[in-house]
Amino acid sequence: MSTYAIYGRSSNAAGAWLNETAGGARRQRSQPTLSDEQKATAETNRKHLNTALWHANKIQHRKDVEARIFGNIETLLEFPSANPFTSVDVSRFTSLVRSFQPSDFDNLIEERRIDGKCGYALCSNAPRTESLGTSAAWKLKAKAASDYCSDDCTRKSLYVKTQLNEVPAWERDPAQHPKVVVHLDDRASATRVQPAIATRAVPPRATQNDLALERGDTTSSMRPSQVMTSTVVEHTNTDRATTRPPDAEVASHTAIEGYEPTSGSVVMQPPKMSSVEAVSLEISIAEPSTAMDDEEADSWRDLFSNVSER
Incomplete structure (x- = not known):
């Protein structure tokens, strides 16, 4: 056997021994023995990690919702898309403000006023501060009145604001978002639905009869001859009888310049x-x-x- 063969076998045996030794060491390191204190510490750290992740996700969710609300305010700054507004504007407006709180709605009003627009998102007019000037703002009864172009827009904006939820959007369930509707005047303006049946004029006599039936009156009570007469009577003014001063014989010590003071309708005179x-x-x-x-x-x-x- 050559020297190289002996050396090769020796090398293979040494390599196998080294591999077996290293594997045993790895197996010993992968299965360490932990004490009860170490296990309790590891469990506490795991709970703390889960709590930190829960708060981090909650904070991130709040930041996402606030960013979405801020984006909705930026979108509503450009409303309405046409003058007058359309039904599409009404639908988008109600869907964008569903996640608002009343404070978010106030921020929208303030941003629109700063931008030179009426605080009501469906109005394209300028606020009173633009038309009257900032020096005349004190003439308005309320501070909020200067953010709108008219009292009608103020009333419509408050109508929408009262429907919003006080609970922050990031703490609500999806079912807690309110269903916002605009004022009746804006609904009628956006719908523009014509009646299917044309209205015709009702004769006045029929209208009077219907009103009489509602009141429970009889037909005879609606005759004009029983209500009024065409006879004109001229009234003449009759002169009132002039009063004369009493005689000197009748006058008493209670007379004032010849006239007796009265107590009611009876003249107080001394007996004759x-x-x-x-x-x-x-x-x-x-x-x-x-x-x-x-x-x-x-x-x-x-x-x-x-x-x-x-």
């Missing part, structure tokens, strides 16, 4: 005295009782004289 009563008073005054002194008699005489004069 007959001539016999007046004479008796004068006689009684002329002949006072002897029991009275002169001073008392004079006072009574003055009193009766005043009464007789009245």
Whole structure:
């Protein structure tokens, strides 16, 4: 046997031994023995990794939704596509604002006002700040009124805003997106549907009869002769009886320049005295009782004289 053959066999045997030794070492390294503490640590790290991935996906989803809302605002800045708007504009407008919050809708209004357009996306007019000027903005009753061209657009915009969901779009289920509709005036303008049956004028008499039936009136009650008459009566103005001042004999101490004040409809006058009563008073005054002194008699005489004069 040659030297080269012996050397070759030796080399092959050495190579096989080395391969077997290396394989055993690899098998020993691939199956390490872990302690309970190491297993608990690995499980905790796995949970932390899953939690971090969940939050990362949630943040990424929120960023995607916010980017989509921002893109919708940019799209609505160019609305409407025609003046007046079309039904296609209405459909796109309602679909783009479904994911909006009320705050997102306010951002759209502000961006359109800055761009020199009415805050309502379906209106192509300029806002009041452009037509009146910024110096006249204080004349408007509310701050939001300066973002629109008219009160009608303000009302229509608020009608859409009240339908939006307060919950952020990235926290909603797909079924929670509201179904947004525009104002009735815009729906009628966008539809432009003509009635299939032409309306004809209804005779006034038939209309009156229908109204009478709804009220429950009878046919006889609708006769014009029972409602009004054609007789014209001329009214003449009659002079009122002039009042004259009372006589001097009737006038009393309560008279004011010859006129007696009234209490209601009754004139307050003192009772009249007959001539016999007046004479008796004068006689009684002329002949006072002897029991009275002169001073008392004079006072009574003055009193009766005043009464007789009245």
